[in-house]
Amino acid sequence: MNIHLILQGKGGVGKSYIASIIAQFCNTKGTTLAIDTDPVNATFAGYEGLNVERADIMDGDDINPRRFDALMETIFNANCDDVIIDNGASSFLPLLSYLISNGVIDLFKEYGHTPVIHTVITGGQAQIDTLAGFVKLLDHFGQNGEKLVVWLNEYWGEVVDRNIPFDRMPVYKHNQDKVKAIITIPDLKHETFGEDVAQMLKARQTFDEAISSDTFNFMARQRLMKVKNHLFDAMQTHLAEV
Template structure:
């Protein structure tokens, strides 16, 4: 049995690819065999990390899913190595089209019948993006009621709160919490310090190991990256994804 992680969110620029990068590295840290497919037709962030085992696949054609390309992806997923973890990073621009295709083609039953575990990961961001990201999460919960959801809460853009209520008090949580396998809260930090460190790490397409051990990384930056990375590892371990 393999474990397949689809990372899906219809709102762009909310940290989706960052989540894919974090999940990939965390799974490798825990000595899992990790494969990944970057299907984002606009920003192939994950595939641009040379340290990672990622295949870029353009599954979109003229605004719709290219059935032949997705059929090939489905074949790869169905035959994933025993015990491996496979990450599929999907772009915001293809969120709706991919959702429709997965429903019509019964992708989840095919994968589960092949013996694989399937998780949907989605990001809820604070600030102005909160409404759109909640809509994206709700669409997944409604359209794929049998697939466990992992919700990544990203406070980088602002507090994840509505009318003084936290996420666990939101109506969406009360309604769909049985489908939520885990909530992963990305650590908060000073945007001008760890926020800037993470931006530079991502821009350089470097892993945490490369950043922490790099000879050109200052002592202060190494310390902040190490602390953040340890927090991420603890979150992933507690999420019971291993």
């Protein structure tokens, strides 16, 4: 069983969108369990078509051990191919600390599961913060067989530093052996593709739901199909053997 954890300390950068994409892709390959642990903005749980379960693991600013134990019980008892867990920005540091101090990732591997850590880096104003979140994950994951997947969300602009793209930045070059894959969510023409995707996300629809919906006209459905195919092809290329 693959256990996908979407982790990033910066909010509003597309974590839940990425969680939904992963869940939709995994649904084409087998059975899934989707879980939303965001204590503030449970966006992922709003996707009714993905049957996302809500798991409240926080008690104030800290992880509640009993609630986390219940989450682990749910995961280990899951009879599925992939588990997708979306986590909120406010619980990023407490959850990261709890995962490390309790050896959770090693426990997954010990029982034959494959942990896959996903994070997102954006262009624009949030680039510095999302890069910092990426560095935080590098301190703990990737060196012991964990798979780290970086999603570049270009909605707010390309991820570049003084014209140097992410895959040539020192922070990546010095750690590329820890990164399983880089998947790019391309900058979309906001008046067409971008507006279509934004409308789909606002309605908490999957690609298939939106494409089959009368809410979108013919050309909008074709554009959404093109976006879906781009993302699914990238995941098939980079995550097929996960």
